[in-house]
Structures are given as C-alpha cells and as structure tokens.
Amino acid sequence: MQEVFRYIDDHLEETLDELRRFCALPTVSAQGQAISETAEFLSEMLRRRGFDVRVLPKQDKGNPVVYAERPGKSPKTILLYNHYDVQPPEPLDLWSTPPFEMTRRGDKLYARGVSDDKGQIVSRLAALDALLAVNGEAPINIKFCIEGDEEIGSPEIEPFVHKHLDLLKADACLWEGSGVTWDGQPQITLGVKGLLYVELEVRSAARDSHSSWATVVPNAAWRLVWALSTLKDADEQVMIEGFYDAVRPSTADERAAIEAMPSDEDELLQTLEMPRYLKGLRGVDYRLRHYSEPTCTIDGLTSGYQGPGAKTVLPALASAKLDFRLVPDQDPQDILAKLKAHLVRHGFDDIEVRHLSGGHPARTPLDSPFVKVVEKAAREAYPVEPLLVPTMAGTGPLHSFIKTLGMPTADCGISYPDSRIHAPDENIRIADFVSGTKHMAAVLAGMGEA
C-alpha cells in the first residue's frame, strides 16, 4: 500500500483543486439551488474515472440520485453512499470567508460542503485514482449511490432502494463519511440515529394587532411558547407521552465500545466557549448520553417583530422548527403521531404540525466481518488504533441499506470534531483528508483480499 499512499500524497494539490471546484457549486437542497448543475458536475467526475453513470429520479419528490458503477478485479462489491447536496450557508455574516469559495487558512480548508459531504466524495475518488494509477485496476467492484437531498432528510429514499434492489446490491456499504477524534484517532461508525423534523405553526388571528389588545386578543407567540414548554422540561426530559417507550437499552458490547472511546469533550467545550455540557456531564456519562439518548431540539423560532428597537405588536402568527433524534427502536411515524396526540391532549389543537422529514435509526453489529476489514485498513493508514462507534449521534437513511438491502454498513472519513458541519466556517484539516483518503484506499484493497 505504500506506493498507493505515496501517490495520494503526491497528487494532493490536484485533488484539492477538484474539491474547490465541487464546493463552488451552491447545492443547497433546502432552497432547491444548483441541483441539476451539481449532478452533472459530479457525473463528469465519475465518468472521468471510468464509471458507468446514471442519474436516477426518485418517485414523487426529491432530487435525482447519481448512481455509478465500475468493475474491479475481485468479485466483491462495495456500495459507497454519499450525498452531493449541502446545508444552507446562513447565517452568512458568521462566515470568515464566503461559504462557496473554498479557502485555505493554515492547515485547514473552509467551505460549505468541504466536510459534509463533498470532501468525502472527492477523498473516495482520490483513493480510487491512486489504486488505478499504481495497480492499473480497481481491487473490487465499486458502486456509488449519491443522493441530492440528504440535508432535507432524504425524501423517498426508502422507495428508491426498494425499486433498485439489484442495482444497489453489494457485499457491504460505506456510509457518507465520518472522521477522526480530536486526537486524530480514526472512528469507524456503525449506525445512525433516526430523525423526525417538523414545523409547528399557530395562527391566532387574521393579522397582527397593536399590543394594547393583549388583554383580550390571543397571541400566537404565547401559544407557541406554552405548547413548546410542554414538550421538554428544563431537565431535558421529553414529556411527550410514550416518547421513550420503544427505546431499547444499549447492548453490552455497544456500551463497552462507548466506554472505550476517549474523553475528548474538552475540545468541543473550548470551541463552543461553554463552561459545561448539559447536566454537567463528562466522560463516560457524557458519551453514553450523546450516543444512546434521543433528543427534542428547537431548530428555529419565528414570530412578530424581529428588527431593531421596539415595536409594540401582538403577533398573529408564530412558528418553530423542531427535530427529534431517535434511537433504536423508535419509529419516526410513531413519534409524529405521539407528538400530535400530546398537543391535542394538552389543549393545543390550534398548533398545526407539518412533517418535513424523517428517518429510522439503524445499527450494524460490532462483530460483523466487514467491520474487521475496515478496522484493519485503519491500522494501515493511521498511526493510532481505530475506535469502533456503535452509532453516530447524527442521522442518515442507513435503515434502508442495513435493513432493506441487508448489508453491513460502516462509516469512516476525513472529518474531525470541529468540522462545523451545518454551521458557519465548515472546515477540514488537510492532514485528516490525506489520512482518510489512504484509509479508503486500504479498505478497497482489503476487501479485495478478504
């Protein structure tokens, strides 16, 4: 592998130039921007490497999937799942440099998508470039399934997978891309949380009123605040009836893996400039909560006058964006039904619940043979032992791949804990990009030998 690794080092600047051009496309799925342009750009990237590329539509809604396949030496096949869309860049004034102009500062690269997920795609292709250059062929068959709307919850991915079972069939799957710890220890992640994303909206009158009417005219903002305050208490306990019913406790080896992870919580505290985590959690307790517990998050609040100074107005309209991260075996549709029932039960039938997106939690067992291949490859690419992570705290449509396609699915990549995905100044460390690319090359090679 040393020759392959050297090729990766030697061709880094070309690779980063391709990444720069990819990140220049403002592929914001939440705002429907640059979708077909990016799908075409990505297809070209794949065709240049000898892939047979198809841009496949989803069923009713959602952006097209870029599907690509390329034969290799071994009969083994890997499916690489990624997405070409990115999160909205707002708030723009908190970016140090423009979000769609990849900028190098010190040992880091900054751009929306540089980590999540365009950087991971470019890293995987750079790994293949090196294997092809050194060996003249790919070690295994490679399939890419690259979505265009993961950041809005991958609509219609389940029916898409059901429709293309043969096309997507593989021996194993690598997920969109995780990365290393603060200390540079590679993480192999084996699951995701589920997600339910909703918007709550309440209209209390046909129009805003002068706030002197607050004696007698209902206030949409108050209705929203009161409704939200019934959903979670100040001790972070979700109070929706039945919310925790389907939560299954972690298995013994999941718990052991979480306990074995390093205590890296100080770095995030520093980055966020916070004195402490919720409930003062640290160490194992902090990690067990982070990886094992479901959440209920207010992602946004909007009502009334938000400009400078004072405006005495009684708002007729108020809304909140809300997401729930779910753990096995919570079901997003079940949680949605429970949320609606809860609001009605507590007298908030004036609150409209709009379902924006959702996905199931899913996990690959820690003792899967594919996991061993990814672990072994990590030992070749990194100077330190890899960590097994039973689940991400984040979400992706892994359920369709692990359950429907029946594949072991793992995740590794080029990111690090301060990559600021979904936030201003999204970034990667160049050294992590190089190591992650080498790891990817070793996984592809290792699967060919297994």
Next chain:
Amino acid sequence: MQEVFRYIDDHLEETLDELRRFCALPTVSAQGQAISETAEFLSEMLRRRGFDVRVLPKQDKGNPVVYAERPGKSPKTILLYNHYDVQPPEPLDLWSTPPFEMTRRGDKLYARGVSDDKGQIVSRLAALDALLAVNGEAPINIKFCIEGDEEIGSPEIEPFVHKHLDLLKADACLWEGSGVTWDGQPQITLGVKGLLYVELEVRSAARDSHSSWATVVPNAAWRLVWALSTLKDADEQVMIEGFYDAVRPSTADERAAIEAMPSDEDELLQTLEMPRYLKGLRGVDYRLRHYSEPTCTIDGLTSGYQGPGAKTVLPALASAKLDFRLVPDQDPQDILAKLKAHLVRHGFDDIEVRHLSGGHPARTPLDSPFVKVVEKAAREAYPVEPLLVPTMAGTGPLHSFIKTLGMPTADCGISYPDSRIHAPDENIRIADFVSGTKHMAAVLAGMGEA
C-alpha cells in the same frame, strides 16, 4: 360654529393633500429614518399658520421635539401633544398599497401614520385654519409639543418636560389623538396605561451546532422558551412575583364609565377573523379587562433557522421582544426589577434583560372641568353622545403632563377601532377625519369661552 364647520368641509381636499405629503415621509423612529427631514417639513406646516417654531433637542438620546406656539384671543392656553414619528411598516407584503403612498379606497385613506399620528396633527391644524379663516384670530393660545420618537417609547421625555416647565405650561392638554367607536360615537379618553418594553436574549454557546449535539449542548431557544413560560401561564395570569402588587382597583366612576361604553367587540372579532376573545370574554367583562388589566406580551421571537425547509441546527442565540402594559399604580422600573429577580429566582440568570423603553400609567379624573369642555364640544361636532373612557388600553408619556405639569389631559381625534395602527393597512375613515376636525375646532373655541 356652523361657518367654521362649513369651512372644514369646503377645504377638505387641500387638507388631505397636506396629509398625503406628510405621510410620504418614512419617519420610522425605530429605524432612525427621515427624522430631521420630517421635523423640518412639520416646522414649515406650523410656520405657515403663524406659529413660532423651535426644534428642541432632548438631553442625551432621542429625536428632537418640534415645539410651536401661537397667541390667541383669550388668555387661556392649550397644549397639544403629538408625535411626528411612525411605527415600522413591516411586514411589507401584507400592505395592500405601499405604506408611504397615501391611497384612497372607498371612504378610507390608507398609509403608515395616516391615523397614528400624522393624521391627528393635520386634523388639528385644519381646525385652526377654519377658526382663523372665519374669525381672523385663534380663540386661545395654542402650544404644540410634537415628539419624534413616541413609537420607540419617548426616551428622555420626562427630563425634557422638567427642563421646559414654563414653555409647556398650559391650562389643559389634548393628547395625541383617539377617535370614535365602531358606531361613530366619539370617545374622550382620559388616561393611558404604562409600558415596559424589554428584549430578552440568551446565548448558550459561541456558535450554532449541528443538532445531533442536542444531547449535551445547551440550546438557547429552549432556554428562552422555558424562561418565557414561567412569565405567564396559559390562563393569562402573569406569574412574575409581585407583578400585581401595585395595581389599584378602578374607582366607582371609572367602572361606571367602562360599563356605560357600548358593546362593540364583534367588529374587532370579525376584522381579526377570530371566533372569540381570550377566556371567551364579552360585554362589560371584556371591557373591564381591556381597560383595567395589565398585560405581558411577546412582541417577537427570533432563533435559529427561519428559512424554508428543514435545517438541523442547534441555536446558540435566541431572543424575544416583550412588552408589559401597566395600570395605576404599577411602576415600570419596579416591574423591570421584579422581572429580573423572577428570572434569576427561576434559574434563568443566563437570560439577559435589555430595557428598551418604558412609561408610567396616568389618568385625569372624570370630573375635571376641562373634560366638560371637551364633552360639550363633542356634542356640537357629532350627532351622538360622547363616551368618557377613563384610560386607553395603549400607552403614551401622559404621566409627565398630568403629574409633572399638573394639567388635565384628555384625548379625542380622528381614529376608529379598525385603524390598524402599528399594523399593515393602517387607515382612517374620511368621515371620522372631518368630524374629529370639527370637534377640535369646537374644543378650541369652547375653551376660549369657558
């Protein structure tokens, strides 16, 4: 007075043309717009009528006061309080026509400020024009005190009044301008509620996070929601400790006056397209609550992602605008102190309270001789009996005039219940403008005879 009234009718179009030009100035004090331009425009309007005009600065902050005086036949002096600033026009998309282009549709005129307060100023000047044209002189001395920042809470008005006690001295004061009921019955309003306007802000981290961190990273939006939910319960009871302590019960004649007011609540229900008022209140109960009770209102909420679609973000910053309407003898500084103490006591010392503006509640007694003059004048100008209203539900810096200057202060004018002040499509009915102008002429004449 009939000749004076006829003059008002005959010169209506000229008067409305002056109003149109006045409303064309976007004098939004909350955004610091067009202040000096409007002060100059207004000064010219006054000089044309023979006023001696002075543009007087406030002490530290605040926009200049346009002060003007003009002698009359009787030694009596009236002080007319008005303001030349307006509320922000936002949300712009809810205006049927541009807010700063006065538009006539049917029997109404639409523009920001057409009622609050530029329309009232123009009406008062038109009343004087008629008296001058018919009698060759003004019946009494007239002083105008016209603020430029009433809509942001009249900063520094108390020290301004203290500094100019002699200048502002008068036998009575007319306030900025109220109007008629849904049925066209003129209202003579004798008091205001007080106001405390604050902004609550909480920052939970240096920057937003990906919402998967919601397990361990505090969420500013949740902190804000929880804090707000401790301030008022869903039964509309303010829960700040001591909030109601200083509320003095209405006097018997205040209560009788409120009971004598007509049941006009159906019109507002229709306009707001609401099935019912808070607590299902109607009739006397509705009015007693509206005029006698203090309020706690969320005027605005801001946090996290507010754009289209789903963004999974954990907000580090959240803020709310909040106003309290206060009744005698609540004190805005006392309520501010109680609000801060309440938040700390309930564990919300992370919530910053910024004081934006405030004012004391104030009332003129119903049996004041000046009130009799205004009542008698209303009987000349309107075909129906006037109503005495012990207090507005709204706010103004009346306290400085009633208490500091020791003047009886009443309010009457050109507005009606659907004037939509502070909201999109602010408007007046032209017939109310004419009657209100005649009433004003009769008040000035009546004071000269008293």
